[in-house]
Amino acid sequence: MAEPILTLSGVKADIEQYHILHGVDLVVPRGELTVLLGRNGAGKSTSLRTIMGLTNLTGGSITYQGQDISRWPTPKIARAGIAFVPESMGIFGLLTVRENLVLAAVSGPMDEARLQWIFDLFPPLKKFWDKPAGTLSGGQKQMLAIARAVIEPRDLLLVDEPTKGLAPAIINDLADAFEQLKEQQVSILLVEQNFNFSRRLGQSVAVMNDGAVVHSGTMAELSENEELQQELLGLGLGAHQ
Known part of the structure; x- marks a missing residue:
């Protein structure tokens, strides 16, 4: 396994009076795409929000690039x-595509070469450059949300359920874009329910249940073991080929 860029050790988190995470141990290797799987309510989205400091961490530690960022x-x-x-997705529906990206480029004017790279990733964004983001389709809004996240170079990208509710053709376009991000050596932690999408992109995988990680390893190992898939997820990936 590659050197970790992010490590969660015994992470606990609460939402109001509810204990959601019960000691999450998770390693995200540098330069790889890690998929976080699990049934609804397992704590996947809360894990991402806790990493970002958006959910109250009550125990354990989060280490990023060798620094404790827990607090x-x-x-x-x-x-x-x-x-x-x-x-x-977190986009601003009343603002144009251009204005959404300008706001996300917090370090200054958008780099033209990087903007062209984003247009190559997501051609509809160039087509609808001056259109209000709220008028885009669901898939186009997801493209804009990801583009906002990478309009400036990032070391780690956290993405929650990017394919939810999207048509297969749009999902395939998103998969192509994530493949290109992987080639750029961007470290990615992806929460996803679409097993084919996960299997295509994932290098490492962790499976959550009841607020804790119950399995971690390579996606290749999980993809080849339908008995383990059934045990962990209640559904074999082979049924979705």
Whole structure:
């Protein structure tokens, strides 16, 4: 396994009076795409939000690039090179595509070469450059959300359920874009329910249940072991080929 860029050790987190994470141990290797799998309610989204400082951490530690970021405020975490694409996507519907990206480029004017790279990843963004983001399709909004996250170079990208509710053709386009991000050696932690999408992209995998990681290893190992898939997820990947 590659050197970790992010490590969660015994992480616990609460939402109001509810204990959601019960000691999460997770390693995200540098330069790889790690998929976080699990049934609904297992704690996957809460794990991402806790990494970003958006959910109250009550125990354990989070180490990023060798630094303990457990108590850092969210803006400091973002400035350290971690980008987060929530399930809600977080775009500004009344602003144009251009304005959304300008706001995300917090270090100054957008780099033209990087903007062209984003247009190559997501051609619809160039087509609808001056259109309000709220008028885009669901898939195009997801493209914009990811583009906002990577308009500036990031070391780690956290993405929550990017394919939810999207048509197969759009999912395939997103997979192609993630493949290109992998080639750029961006470290990615991806929460996903689409098994084919996960299997295509994932190098490492962790499976959560009841607020804890119950399995970790390579995606290749999990893909080849339908008995383990059934045990951990209640559904074999082979049924979705």
